[in-house]
Structure formats: C-alpha cells, structure tokens
Amino acid sequence: MTDPAPIRFHKEEGRDLAGEKGNLVVFADAAGKLTPGAQAVDRLTGGALGRAVADPDFKAKPGTTRTLRYPSGVAAGAVILATLGKDPDRAAARKTGGAIARALVKGDVTLATAGVADDALVAELAHALVLRLYDFRDYKTAQEENGPESTPPGKRKVHLLAADPRAARRAQARFAALAEGVFFTRDLVNEPANRLTTDAFAKRLEALGKLGVEVEVLGEAELEKLGARALLAVGQGSDSESRIVVMRWDGGRKKDAPLALIGKGVVFDTGGISMKPASGMEEMTMDMGGAGVVSGVMRVLALRKAKANVVGVVGLVENMPDARAQRPGDIVRSMKGDTIEVINTDAEGRMVLADLLWYAQERFKPAAMVDLATLTGAMVIALGHHRAGFFATDDAFAAEYAAAAEATGDEIWRMPLGKPYAEQIKSRLADIKNTGGRSAGAITAAEFLHRFVRDGVPWIHIDIAGVTLNSNGTDLAPKGASGWGVAALDELVRAKLEG
Ligand code: BES
Numbered sequence: 001m002t003d004p005a006p007i008r009f010h011k012e013e014g015r016d017l018a019g020e021k022g023n024l025v026v027f028a029d030a031a032g033k034l035t036p037g038a039q040a041v042d043r044l045t046g047g048a049l050g051r052a053v054a055d056p057d058f059k060a061k062p063g064t065t066r067t068l069r070y071p072s073g074v075a076a077g078a079v080i081l082a083t084l085g086k087d088p089d090r091a092a093a094r095k096t097g098g099a100i101a102r103a104l105v106k107g108d109v110t111l112a113t114a115g116v117a118d119d120a121l122v123a124e125l126a127h128a129l130v131l132r133l134y135d136f137r138d139y140k141t142a143q144e145e146n147g148p149e150s151t152p153p154g155k156r157k158v159h160l161l162a163a164d165p166r167a168a169r170r171a172q173a174r175f176a177a178l179a180e181g182v183f184f185t186r187d188l189v190n191e192p193a194n195r196l197t198t199d200a201f202a203k204r205l206e207a208l209g210k211l212g213v214e215v216e217v218l219g220e221a222e223l224e225k226l227g228a229r230a231l232l233a234v235g236q237g238s239d240s241e242s243r244i245v246v247m248r249w250d251g252g253r254k255k256d257a258p259l260a261l262i263g264k265g266v267v268f269d270t271g272g273i274s275m276k277p278a279s280g281m282e283e284m285t286m287d288m289g290g291a292g293v294v295s296g297v298m299r300v301l302a303l304r305k306a307k308a309n310v311v312g313v314v315g316l317v318e319n320m321p322d323a324r325a326q327r328p329g330d331i332v333r334s335m336k337g338d339t340i341e342v343i344n345t346d347a348e349g350r351m352v353l354a355d356l357l358w359y360a361q362e363r364f365k366p367a368a369m370v371d372l373a374t375l376t377g378a379m380v381i382a383l384g385h386h387r388a389g390f391f392a393t394d395d396a397f398a399a400e401y402a403a404a405a406e407a408t409g410d411e412i413w414r415m416p417l418g419k420p421y422a423e424q425i426k427s428r429l430a431d432i433k434n435t436g437g438r439s440a441g442a443i444t445a446a447e448f449l450h451r452f453v454r455d456g457v458p459w460i461h462i463d464i465a466g467v468t469l470n471s472n473g474t475d476l477a478p479k480g481a482s483g484w485g486v487a488a489l490d491e492l493v494r495a496k497l498e499g
C-alpha cells in the first residue's frame with residue numbers, strides 16, 4: 001500500500017526559513033516579484049533568487065522552477081523557486097505542484113505559500129505535488145539509498161507555511177481523501193496479476209467495510225443463479241473464480257435512488273483463445289482499470305463522508321486460454337436474456353459489462369449510471385493517451401460530467417452513439433455478436449453496452465484504455481498507473497448529488 005505524504009500546516013510569519021531542512025520551496029509571481037517568504041530566502045542566500053528572476057531566461061509560467069543546490073545561508077539541501085504564472089487557475093496550480101514534485105531532492109518539503117495565491121489554489125498545488133510523489137515500491141526489495149526515491153511518499157512530510165494555517169488546512173481537506181483514493185486506484189492498477197487475483201482484489205475491497213462502505217462479494221455459484229453467463233463465460237478458462245463485488249455508500253437521503261458506478265475488472269487479459277500477441281501483453285495487468293477507478297472513488301466518498309448514495313459494482317474476472325475457456329463461435333445467454341455470439345474472445349470486457357450493467361439496474365434502480373472500462377484498442381487509436389472518450393445517452397448528464405472533468409483536469413472527448421453502429425454488431429445466429437469489425441471499434445463496443453441499458457436511464461460509458469497507464473510520467477503521476485478518472489467522478493458526485 002502506498003500512502004500519500006502527510007501535510008502539516010504552520011504559520012509562516014515568524015518562522016525561521018534558514019533552519020528548514022530538505023526542500024525549501026518559495027514563489028515568484030508572473031512579473032518576477034518574490035513573495036515575502038522568497039524575499040527572506042533571497043536575503044539569506046545573498047540575492048540568489050533575485051538574480052534568478054532577473055535572468056531573461058526566467059519565464060514565469062505555470063511549472064517553471066529553478067533549483068539552488070546547497071545554497072549558503074540556509075540549511076535546506078535545495079531551495080526551489082516556483083511560479084504559478086499570470087492569473088493562475090486550478091490547472092496552473094496542478095501544473096506547478098507537479099513541477100515542484102519533479103524538482104525535489106531527498107528529504108521533507110517546506111512550501112512557503114503566504115502571498116502566493118488563494119487557499120484553494122495553494123491546496124490544489126499541494127495536492128498535485130502529493131499525487132506526483134506517488135511511488136509504487138511494494139516489490140522493490142532494496143531501499144534506494146540516495147536521490148529523491150530514498151524517501152517513500154508516506155515518509156516524506158510536507159510542511160505548508162501559510163498566512164492563515166487553519167484556513168489552509170480547511171482548503172486542503174477535500175483533497176486529502178481524494179489523494180488516498182487515487183493512490184488506492186493506482187496501487188490496484190500497478191499490481192501484477194499473479195498477486196492481484198480476483199480474490200485478492202475482492203479482499204481489498206472488503207477492507208473498505210472499515211470505512212463504512214457496505215461490501216458484498218458474489219461468487220460463481222451465485223452468479224450462475226443470477227444467469228450472469230456472459231460474465232462467467234469470460235472467466236471460465238481461469239483458475240481464479242469470477243466475482244461481482246458490490247460496494248454501497250449510503251450517505252444521502254433514504255429515498256434518493258443511487259448513482260451507479262460500474263467497472264470492468266479483468267485482472268489479466270490474455271485475449272483468451274483469440275490470444276493477444278506476446279509483445280506488450282504484460283500491460284494487460286491494467287485491464288481492471290475501470291474497477292480500480294470505481295473502487296478508488298468509493299474510498300474517497302467514504303473517507304470524506306459524502307452526502308450521496310452511490311453504488312459501485314465491479315466484475316472481477318481473468319481472461320485465460322484453457323480447455324474450459326470459451327471459444328470463438330460460442331453463443332451465450334446474458335443476464336438480460338439476450339444471446340451473444342462470441343466472434344473474438346478478446347472482446348471480453350463488453351461481455352463482463354453487459355451483465356454488470358443489467359445487474360446494477362435490476363437490483364438498484366439507479367438514477368444514473370457511469371461505467372468505466374479499458375475497453376478497446378480502437379479508443380487509443382482515436383484519442384491517443386491524452387484523453388479518454390466518453391459516450392452518453394443524456395445530454396444534460398453528459399454536460400455535468402464534462403464540467404466535472406474540466407474542473408479536475410481529467411481530459412475527455414465525447415464520442416457518438418447511433419443506430420448504424422448498432423447495426424454492425426447484429427449476428428446471423430444470435431441477437432448480437434461481440435465484435436463489429438475494424439471500423440469504429442470503440443463505438444460499436446459502446447453500442448454493445450448500450451443494448452444493456454434500459455431506456456430512460458441516463459448512462460455514460462468511459463473508455464479509459466488510453467489513459468489508465470502513462471509511459472512517461474505526467475504532471476500528476478509518475479510512469480505507470482495514472483488514477484485517471486477518480487477526481488472527475490468525485491467532483492461529479494459533489495456537483496450533482498451534494499450541490
Ligand atoms: N483490454 C482490451 C483493450 C485494450 C487495448 C486496453 C489496449 C488497453 C490497451 C480489450 O479487452 C480488447 O482486447 N479489445 C479488443 C477488441 C477487439 C477484439 C474487437 C481490441 O481493442 O483489440
């Protein structure tokens with residue numbers, strides 16, 4: 001388990017900045033003017049920061065930093081000068097926090113934030129810094145002795161110095177729960193499939209019970225009784241039992257129907273009998289990314305005691321080739337009753353989601369549904385790794401989600417649904433088939449799911465295949481699991497259900 005760095009709040013006035021150890025972070029504004037804390041450090045270091053901002057190379061943009069190593073006059077190993085740029089917004093704050101995280105040397109971090117920006121922006125900056133410090137090292141047997149990695153994220157303290165530390169702490173509160181949820185998601189996604197089996201995943205979710213989430217794990221016998229044959233067919237070649245896990249957070253009024261969050265949780269996707277090529281297959285440990293996001297959101301909602309009713313439903317299965325595995329050509333009956341012709345056993349996510357969507361509607365009569373899935377390579381071809389594509393049946397709900405995504409920086413692009421795409425998945429032998437050919441692969445997958453959504457239920461499908469992992473590190477995450485999607489859904493719950 002990876003813990004976020006804890007943040008402590010202190011009054012900046014009267015604090016001896018010369019004595020801060022580790023990293024001392026100070027700020028300049030867009031005009032290169034030093035904040036009071038930066039001015040104090042400038043005096044202590046004999047004018048080094050004044051020279052830095054006077055250099056024409058110094059562009060005061062979000063994310064610009066300058067590092068002084070072992071400067072004389074202060075105890076810190078590094079003084080980092082940062083700037084939020086002109087008229088900073090939430091995105092600028094996140095970019096700056098991420099840039100500071102990347103500039104850090106070993107040891108604790110002190111941020112002298114008095115006079116930098118309002119408390120909300122400073123909180124978002126500190127949040128981004130904490131997110132960028134994530135480092136999954138559960139399987140590293142040797143502790144790094146030097147460099148920034150020598151301090152695990154949970155051991156590194158962040159001291160936030162502010163004009164009003166109590167107001168700063170209040171502004172940070174909303175982000176503390178979010179950081180824990182994002183780390184929970186990232187840990188799940190980074191776990192290898194030999195460790196994170198369907199059962200190990202379910203156990204981690206059962207532990208959310210301690211936070212007040214009602215967790216229920218359905219096994220294969222129960223799923224068989226429910227008729228979840230589409231989901232079970234995907235997992236029948238694996239030694240790990242298939243599961244549906246239901247997580248309920250009932251923080252709202254009794255009479256309010258819940259928002260349902262649905263997640264694809266394929267703990268490993270070999271493709272099954274329609275096996276994937278070897279190259280890059282190891283990345284398919286992330287094919288439970290949708291379930292990972294749903295789980296992270298449930299954790300956030302419980303930690304911050306959200307005043308909303310939300311139910312998370314995830315399907316945990318492993319797609320393996322085996323004597324018992326499903327084959328191309330098989331026809332299975334879904335929980336809804338519709339029959340599915342399996343053209344390609346690698347199009348397994350939609351079969352899992354078909355039963356999850358139906359189960360969630362039958363049991364919980366949700367007011368709205370959002371599903372997340374690493375569903376198609378076609379989505380990655382369409383939008384790359386920069387944005388996730390989403391599909392929606394209801395324009396108002398789509399607008400609410402888009403606003404939440406915009407505010408939190410989870411970048412998205414709306415994709416179309418439509419009858420001609422649904423035509424592509426008509427089957428000669430059954431009601432539908434599980435692939436619709438190469439063209440519009442992400443959309444035909446969405447239309448497959450659409451068939452399992454009842455008329456009138458506002459539904460959003462988010463294909464996160466391209467954004468669940470990142471290969472170079474971003475402003476908010478190091479290389480690997482991104483935690484993409486947790487922030488926007490938390491924001492959606494706030495705005496739509498708690499507003
Ligand atoms: N899990 C994959 C999709 C995927 C691809 C996720 C790349 C992340 C990165 C999914 O189960 C899959 O294999 N989809 C197939 C569908 C096809 C057989 C219709 C695909 O996209 O190739």
Ligand code: MN
Pocket residue numbers: 269271345346347348349
């Ligand atoms: Mn697949």
Ligand code: ZN
Pocket residue numbers: 266269287346348349374375
């Ligand atoms: Zn898959």
